[in-house]
Amino acid sequence: MLKVENLxxxxxxxxxxxxISFEVGDGEIxxxxxxxxxxxxxxxxxxxxxxxxxxxxxxxxxxxLTRTAPHKIVxxxxxxxxxxxxxxxxxxxxENLALGAYTRKDKDAVARDLEEVYTLFPxxxxxxxxxxxxxxxxxxxxxxxxxxxxxxPSIVLMDEPSMGLSPLLVSEIFRIIEEINEKGTTVLxxxxxxxxxxxxxxxxxxxxxxxxxxxxxxxxxxxxxxxxKAYLGG
Amino acid sequence: xxxxxxxxxxxxxxxxxxxxxxxxTMVYGIAKMLNFxxxxxxxxxxxxxxxxxxxxxxxxxxxxxxxxxxxxxxGVTIERLAYKPLRQASxxxxxxxxxxxxxxxxxxxxLLWSSATKVFPAVISNGSLNIGSLQISxxxxxTICVCILVMAALTLFINxxxxxxxxxxxxxxxxxxxxxxxxxxxxxxxxFAIGSxxxxxxxxxxxxxxxxxxxxLGAMPGIKAFTAAVFGGIGSIPGAFLGGLLxxxxxxxxxxxxxxxxxxxxxxxxxxxxxxxxxxxxxGRKLSEKV
Numbered sequence: 003m004l005k006v007e008n009l010x011x012x013x014x015x016x017x018x019x020x021x022i023s024f025e026v027g028d029g030e031i032x033x034x035x036x037x038x039x040x041x042x043x044x045x046x047x048x049x050x051x052x053x054x055x056x057x058x059x060x061x062x063x064x065x066x067l068t069r070t071a072p073h074k075i076v077x078x079x080x081x082x083x084x085x086x087x088x089x090x091x092x093x094x095x096x097e098n099l100a101l102g103a104y105t106r107k108d109k110d111a112v113a114r115d116l117e118e119v120y121t122l123f124p125x126x127x128x129x130x131x132x133x134x135x136x137x138x139x140x141x142x143x144x145x146x147x148x149x150x151x152x153x154x155p156s157i158v159l160m161d162e163p164s165m166g167l168s169p170l171l172v173s174e175i176f177r178i179i180e181e182i183n184e185k186g187t188t189v190l191x192x193x194x195x196x197x198x199x200x201x202x203x204x205x206x207x208x209x210x211x212x213x214x215x216x217x218x219x220x221x222x223x224x225x226x227x228x229x230x231k232a233y234l235g236g
Numbered sequence: 237x238x239x240x241x242x243x244x245x246x247x248x249x250x251x252x253x254x255x256x257x258x259x260x261t262m263v264y265g266i267a268k269m270l271n272f273x274x275x276x277x278x279x280x281x282x283x284x285x286x287x288x289x290x291x292x293x294x295x296x297x298x299x300x301x302x303x304x305x306x307x308x309x310x311g312v313t314i315e316r317l318a319y320k321p322l323r324q325a326s327x328x329x330x331x332x333x334x335x336x337x338x339x340x341x342x343x344x345x346x347l348l349w350s351s352a353t354k355v356f357p358a359v360i361s362n363g364s365l366n367i368g369s370l371q372i373s374x375x376x377x378x379t380i381c382v383c384i385l386v387m388a389a390l391t392l393f394i395n396x397x398x399x400x401x402x403x404x405x406x407x408x409x410x411x412x413x414x415x416x417x418x419x420x421x422x423x424x425x426x427x428f429a430i431g432s433x434x435x436x437x438x439x440x441x442x443x444x445x446x447x448x449x450x451x452x453l454g455a456m457p458g459i460k461a462f463t464a465a466v467f468g469g470i471g472s473i474p475g476a477f478l479g480g481l482l483x484x485x486x487x488x489x490x491x492x493x494x495x496x497x498x499x500x501x502x503x504x505x506x507x508x509x510x511x512x513x514x515x516x517x518x519x520g521r522k523l524s525e526k527v
Contacts, residue, residue, distance in 0.1 A: 050414075050415055051414070052411055052414060052415070071419070072414035072415065072417075072420075073414055073417045073418055073419045073420070076415065076416065076417030077417055081415070082415050084411070084412060084415060088409055088411070088412040088415075089412075090404070090405050090408045090409065090412065091408065092404065092408060092521075093401070093404060093405070093408075097401055100398070100401060101401055101402070101405050101413075101416045101418075102416055104398065104401075104402060104416045104417045104418055105416075105417035149416070150415075153416070153417060
């Protein structure tokens with residue numbers, strides 16, 4: 003459904019993404035792993051339209067995204083859980099979730115989806131009237147995920163959802179990612195926690211300084227000697 | 237009694253500052269820029285209302301509406317033509333551009349309507365309400381009421397509507413707002429539209445109090461209202477309201493009890509003291525660093 007072809011992104015003179023191609027099929031969990039500065043977040047931003055690629059193409063169900071404004075991309079069914087959560091700290095949990103559904107006009111369905119998000123994240127329901135800035139890191143991550151789901155996306159991009167969380171919460175977050183996927187949402191996951199990401203991914207790509215160096219199923223990459231050395235600690 | 241009447245007059249003047257300050261503070265909150273042409277939008281609003289009232293002989297309300305429409309369109313046009321191309325530029329470039337737009341409007345007005353002062357007609361009743369020995373002009377009362385209405389309407393809009401929520405989201409994080417499907421450019425346009433429409437309302441209130449219309453009429457109230465916005469905490473809507481009212485009261489009391497010549501100096505001295513004690517202004521939030 004999502005297809006990235008020969009994508010190049012430049013910041014001034016620096017080429018951050020040097021022509022990468024990958025795809026995410028309907029219903030899959032695909033992960034992009036790589037070290038800090040490999041270009042993972044830049045790739046996410048390019049897909050969501052926050053940065054303009056220098057060249058290449060990104061298509062969602064055959065429709066070109068590189069010339070589409072970010073808010074239109076959300077309407078087309080692609081949502082993102084950004085790196086660092088970026089919840090609206092001064093607004094309440096419920097207002098944050100309502101913002102996730104900003105493009106939707108079907109009020110009844112939005113109300114149903116809100117209940118569904120609350121079922122998925124009971125903590126958010128408890129804290130619905132609290133401002134997002136007062137939530138813990140884990141709760142903010144859940145809010146960022148719930149907020150993205152409120153757009154009712156066919157594909158959701160998650161950028162480092164486990165960053166800075168305790169091991170227990172990391173497990174919880176990965177369990178929820180699988181659950182979201184089982185309910186029919188395609189997932190493109192960017193992670194530094196390669197071990198966990200590969201464990202739940204159907205397919206995976208390794209990104210190194212703007213180039214994709216390896217590709218395969220989650221299992222293949224988890225057993226690949228180079229991946230084990232570089233990302234899984236031997 | 238004398239003090240009470242000064243206080244009410246101060247609140248009247250402060251109400252005008254508050255309405256103008258809302259334009260500065262909203263634009264700053266969302267577009268993160270200081271729109272120094274805002275005062276000159278007031279001036280254009282005053283000319284439009286003046287011509288509507290005198291040349292076209294329109295009644296007050298339609299004249300105000302016409303002025304609001306013209307200023308709204310002007311504000312959105314200025315943003316589209318002058319500021320939008322600079323979205324990625326440094327804030328200094330945007331500031332210089334805003335000053336350029338300000339001069340452009342002032343000189344344009346001078347070219348079109350000459351620099352001669354025009355006398356704004358007395359359209360709002362100049363009678364007054366007498367309570368014992370206390371005399372409050374209807375104009376002052378109307379000004380204060382308009383300010384309260386504007387404030388209430390704006391607060392409802394910002395807190396209760398989906399566009400209002402989107403505006404707050406944009407003021408916190410434009411990138412994240414775009415990821416919610418919010419059209420950030422549209423929200424910036426809405427902000428300029430509201431600020432400029434309010435400037436038109438302020439212009440009629442201002443010119444009813446000081447009935448002269450001239451090309452640089454917006455400069456001083458513009459600076460004062462900007463001060464009010466900083467005073468209250470730039471980016472904060474209740475801050476603009478509070479800052480405007482306080483500034484008006486301080487100015488009138490300083491004029492009455494200390495010195496007419498020194499009143500502006502006193503106003504700015506108070507601003508300096510407030511900023512020394514609380515650099516974010518009275519109700520301003522500290523910009524929190526992202527972890």
